Amino acid sequence: MPDSVHPRPPRGNKPTKEHMADIPAGLWQKCPKCSALLYVKELERNLRVCHNCHHHFRLSPDERIALLTDEGSFTELDAGMSSRNPLDFPDYEQKLATDRQKTGREEAFLYGDATLDGIPIVFGLADFDFRGASMGSVYGEKAARALERGAELGRPVIFVTASGGARMQEGVISLMQMAKTAAACGRLKAAGQLYLVIMTDNTTAGVLASFASLGDIIITEPGALIGFAGPRVIEQNLKVKLPPGTHTAEFQLAHGMVDMVVNRRELRGVVGRLLGYLAPAEPEADGDVLAAAAQGEHGL
Amino acid sequence: MTTISPSRWLPFEKPLQEIEEQIKLLEDYTATHGIDRSEKITELRARHATLSQQIFSNLSPWDKTLMARHPNRPYTLDFVKIIFDDFIELHGDRRFGDDPAIVAGVARLDGQTVMVIGHQKGRDVKERQFRNFGSARPEGYRKAMRVMELAERRGAPVISFVDTPAAEARLEAEERGISESIAASMALMSRLRTPICVVIIGEGGSGGAIGIAVGDHIAMLEHSIYSVISPEGCAAILDTFGRDGSRGHEAAQALKLTAQDNLRLGIIDEVISEPIGGAHRNPQGTAELIKRFILATLPRLQALPIEDLLERRYAKFRKIGQFNP
Numbered sequence: 001m002p003d004s005v006h007p008r009p010p011r012g013n014k015p016t017k018e019h020m021a022d023i024p025a026g027l028w029q030k031c032p033k034c035s036a037l038l039y040v041k042e043l044e045r046n047l048r049v050c051h052n053c054h055h056h057f058r059l060s061p062d063e064r065i066a067l068l069t070d071e072g073s074f075t076e077l078d079a080g081m082s083s084r085n086p087l088d089f090p091d092y093e094q095k096l097a098t099d100r101q102k103t104g105r106e107e108a109f110l111y112g113d114a115t116l117d118g119i120p121i122v123f124g125l126a127d128f129d130f131r132g133a134s135m136g137s138v139y140g141e142k143a144a145r146a147l148e149r150g151a152e153l154g155r156p157v158i159f160v161t162a163s164g165g166a167r168m169q170e171g172v173i174s175l176m177q178m179a180k181t182a183a184a185c186g187r188l189k190a191a192g193q194l195y196l197v198i199m200t201d202n203t204t205a206g207v208l209a210s211f212a213s214l215g216d217i218i219i220t221e222p223g224a225l226i227g228f229a230g231p232r233v234i235e236q237n238l239k240v241k242l243p244p245g246t247h248t249a250e251f252q253l254a255h256g257m258v259d260m261v262v263n264r265r266e267l268r269g270v271v272g273r274l275l276g277y278l279a280p281a282e283p284e285a286d287g288d289v290l291a292a293a294a295q296g297e298h299g300l
Numbered sequence: 301m302t303t304i305s306p307s308r309w310l311p312f313e314k315p316l317q318e319i320e321e322q323i324k325l326l327e328d329y330t331a332t333h334g335i336d337r338s339e340k341i342t343e344l345r346a347r348h349a350t351l352s353q354q355i356f357s358n359l360s361p362w363d364k365t366l367m368a369r370h371p372n373r374p375y376t377l378d379f380v381k382i383i384f385d386d387f388i389e390l391h392g393d394r395r396f397g398d399d400p401a402i403v404a405g406v407a408r409l410d411g412q413t414v415m416v417i418g419h420q421k422g423r424d425v426k427e428r429q430f431r432n433f434g435s436a437r438p439e440g441y442r443k444a445m446r447v448m449e450l451a452e453r454r455g456a457p458v459i460s461f462v463d464t465p466a467a468e469a470r471l472e473a474e475e476r477g478i479s480e481s482i483a484a485s486m487a488l489m490s491r492l493r494t495p496i497c498v499v500i501i502g503e504g505g506s507g508g509a510i511g512i513a514v515g516d517h518i519a520m521l522e523h524s525i526y527s528v529i530s531p532e533g534c535a536a537i538l539d540t541f542g543r544d545g546s547r548g549h550e551a552a553q554a555l556k557l558t559a560q561d562n563l564r565l566g567i568i569d570e571v572i573s574e575p576i577g578g579a580h581r582n583p584q585g586t587a588e589l590i591k592r593f594i595l596a597t598l599p600r601l602q603a604l605p606i607e608d609l610l611e612r613r614y615a616k617f618r619k620i621g622q623f624n625p
Binding site for chain 2: 078080081082083084086087089090091136137138140141144166168170171172173174175176177178179180182183184185186187190205206208209210211212213214227228229233234237238240242243246247251255256257
């Protein structure tokens with residue numbers, strides 16, 4: 001059931017606007033996991049990881065871009081691409097309008113050119129605050145374009161995934177985005193390029209069951225909810241009781257579905273090393289290296 | 301004609317049920333009393349035919365959902381038996397196990413070898429459980445992939461039959477990578493160097509369906525459905541329907557899940573008509589129509605150079621999506 005989960009208060013251990021509402025003036029934030037009271041500025045300095053229990057709060061796209069790309073290197077592409085209502089689905093346009101207002105974005109997925117440690121990459125990421133980062137036409141189209149861009153320009157693609165699943169309101173068109181993005185992954189691989197996926201809280205359903213799971217290397221963040229159907233959906237629909245700790249990054253690591261669970265403070269370093277080792281910039285594309293070589297500084 | 305047990309009449313078939321019961325009564329009366337009521341019977345049969353035509357060409361999306369799930373509806377192996385001259389089923393994913401919810405094998409069709417994959421539902425309580433209600437586990441998708449890779453190497457086209465409520469989501473499936481198996485199967489199908497022909501015969505349920513539904517030519521039976529989520533699931537999730545699973549009929553309307561809607565949206569290439577009354581009233585006739593479709597489609601796909609076929613297949617899915625640039 002890779003079915004979209006409409007955004008609503010998650011299962012208790014995740015921050016929501018409602019949770020934050022009773023904390024004064026945005027100066028302090030309560031950790032939803034250990035209840036520690038955190039000074040927001042300090043929390044931000046700590047990449048939104050709780051000092052006390054290491055709970056990883058969700059990052060905004062801007063924070064994520066700052067974390068994983070060279071400063072000022074990210075140029076967003078197709079930022080104005082926006083959803084239609086192809087099925088005339090009731091309430092859809094109004095919901096889109098609300099989330100546009102809320103996030104200041106046209107849609108839940110963004111991508112563009114960037115560099116990381118000087119290496120040109122195509123970088124894509126999701127905004128969970130926009131419709132729970134559910135995948136409709138725009139999400140799928142942008143992900144496919146990013147993968148194709150990597151193939152065409154010969155650049156590695158790094159995706160930071162988040163998604164509640166397929167976007168219900170675009171029905172079977174959303175479902176087809178799974179096939180479309182999975183096929184686009186094939187293009188990138190056929191071009192010999194590296195495809196690196198960082199799964200963040202939460203990555204589920206249609207996105208997990210398509211391009212997210214096809215990464216050459218898959219990194220996750222501690223505690224992230226990762227699973228085909230969320231545990232709440234399974235318990236409700238299939239009337240079963242799940243043991244604790246399923247559908248997490250750590251669970252997926254234990255079952256061989258992801259390569260590693262990396263603390264956010266080490267994430268940039270790990271991604272940078274992998275990229276540097278597996279997809280170093282072509283020397284001819286790197287002016288500095290060439291200039292340095294010409295001057296004999298590298299002793300080549 | 302398949303016998304339809306009284307409990308299996310669908311709500312919109314009520315008028316037909318009444319006529320059929322009347323006919324039965326008159327026939328019995330003729331037999332026991334020796335009084336000829338054939339005139340009346342003929343009249344009733346004519347009314348039955350007209351009414352059938354009317355009812356089955358005006359089914360609502362929810363009616364179609366019920367048709368697609370009808371317990372007497374023919375399943376993959378029912379069709380396989382009729383369509384193909386021979387079928388040798390293959391088992392297991394060579395990694396963990398064999399998933400009875402997806403069948404796969406080698407078949408012969410008019411003198412050529414084809415590979416068949418398809419979801420399989422069960423008919424009675426025991427078989428339904430054995431087939432996991434057609435909800436495939438990772439092993440099912442991996443078995444399908446193994447067979448498709450063989451098809452590629454031997455130059456045999458792939459015929460895929462889709463009929464699943466959804467992929468299995470329980471913990472055992474999660475532990476063995478249900479998401480990865482669906483993703484990998486779609487990725488494989490998108491680049492498989494042999495023609496792939498897909499027929500949605502009942503329920504095209506979400507990721508479980510698309511996992512084996514990437515192909516060159518996609519058809520749906522007239523009363524089948526293809527959707528991102530079940531109507532009940534959709535109604536239970538969205539506040540649009542009050543998060544009330546019992547409002548599935550409304551969600552069915554909104555989701556545009558019928559074969560006719562899918563054709564209009566450009567998701568599929570063709571709708572295969574079902575005999576009046578639906579596939580479950582005439583499995584043989586339905587199978588023959590599917591066979592005709594496959595025989596018409598395969599030569600066209602096989603005539604294309606493989607690189608063109610792959611480009612076409614990529615473009616087919618690549619272009620699906622509606623947005624403002």
